[in-house]
Amino acid sequence: MKIVAQVKLLPASAHDADALAATLRTCNRAANAASEVAFAKDLKRRNVLQDAVYHQVKADFDLGAQAAVRTISKVCDAYATFKANLKAGNYGPEGSKRRIKAESKPIRFREASAQPYDDRMLTWNLDQRTVSIWTVAGRLKGIPFVCSDEAMKLLASRKGESDLVMRDGMFFLVATIDVPEPPVCEPAGFLGVDLGIVNIATTSDGEIMSGRQVNRYRQRKRDLRTKLQKKRTKSTARVLKRQRRKESRWATQRNHIIAKKLVATAERTSRGIGLEDLTGIRQRVTAKKDQRARLSSWAFAQLGSFVRYKAQRAGVAVVHVDPRNTSRQCSNCWHTHRTNRVTQARFVCKSCGTTLHADHNGSRNIAHRADAAWQRGAVNRPSTA
Known part of the structure; x- marks a missing residue:
């Protein structure tokens, strides 16, 4: 499986930093020029566009x-990704204005977009924690970098391309690493996980990971942004710039912590993990005005991706199930009715009288459905041959 390791570059001088920034600007302007030709002449394959x-x-x-080759390759990869997104319906329904607009013009790259580097343009010295990197101002040697101990272990097996990224005036290298993937173990049951906004995750064991702290933090940040934007001064603009991405970084860390906990629990108990397939839920759900911000900032897809890749590294099976009626169906007698869900947090079965926390009941239904799907032959079921 492929995972990424991120390191932060520490340019020794303003000249080095300017050279890295100029490299990104130049490469992305070149990418835009190549993209216009690719769009106008319909040359989306790398060898054809490169010629x-x-x-x-x-x-x-x-x-x-080599920089020209990598830039052209980046353009072709962008068009391939765009085509895959269209095929998957990620740009809205067929015939939507968004899709028509996206297909009617060439792909454009921001001046600070990431630039891929291969081993001819970038050399790593892991012992000294430095890199030698090509720029439009010449090759910069001995640029120090910092990263976590876990990232250093991953970099030891690094092969292939790395991406130069600039964020908020800082430079990072994002390296892709191929790590051996353990076989998926045959699960002795499933840990059902109900994802939500009020409670970020609730397991079929009854453990509730509340979203109160995250929601209050997001609300505080929204109020702060609103207050600062109303003042429209240079000092408030500087504060807004400092606050950029702070909320998303904090929420991402919370999702990492929750995903790690879920996978560790499943691995310790020799179970798989059952998750809801929530694809397209924002289009299916109509939220009240005061709930729209919470729904739009719900990072369920990120949490699901974190659970999947952590489970993949641990050899834990992950099965996605249909979320339909998981909150209305009794996990004891399977009676399904909308009145079973009395309140957001309370579930009372009208047939057998079972009383549970609503999210706990939903997670138990998810566990049952995941187990049934596995018995029928889930996609990531290990071979028994």
Whole structure:
């Protein structure tokens, strides 16, 4: 499986930082030029596009040979991803204005968009924790970097490309690492996980991971942004800039903690993990005006992706199930009715009288459905041959 390791570059001087920033600007301008040709002449395959624009891009933007090749490859990868998103319906329903608009113009790259580097353009010295990197101002040698101990262990087995990224004036290298994937163990049952907004995750064991702290933090940040935006001064603009991404980083950390806890519980008890397939839920749910911000900031997809890749590294099976009526169905007698869900937190079965926390009842239904799906032959079921 592929995972990424991120390191932060520490340019020794303003010249080095300017050279890295200029490299991103130049490469992305070259990418935009190549993208216009790819769109106008319908040249989306790498070898075909490279034959058409390589010499022009290299000469017009004063790029090195390998930098030009990587830039053209980036353009082709962007069009391939765009095509896959269209096929998956990620740009809205067929014929939507958003899709038509996206298909009617070439892909554009921001001046600070990430730039891929291969081993001819980037050399790592893990012992000294430095890199030698190509820029439009020449090769910069001995640029120090910092990262976590876990990232250093991953970098030891790094192969292939790394991406140069600039965020808030800081430079990062994001390296892709191939790590051995353990076989998926045959689960002795499933840990059902009900995802929500009030409670971020509730397990079939009855453990509730409340979303109160996250929701209050998000509300506080929204109120702060509203207050600052009304003042419209230079000092408030500086504060807003400092606050950028702070909320998302904090919420991401919370999702990492929850995902790690869920996978550790499943691994310790030799179970798999059952999750709801919530694809398209924002289009299906009509939220009240005062709930729209909470629904739009609900990071269920991120939490699900964290659970999947952590489970994959641990050899834990993950099965996605249909979420329909999980909150209305009794996990004891299977009686299903909308009146079973008395309140947001209370479930009372009208047939057998079972009383449970509503999210706990839903997670038990998810566990049952995941187990049934596994017995029928789930996608990631290990081979018994």
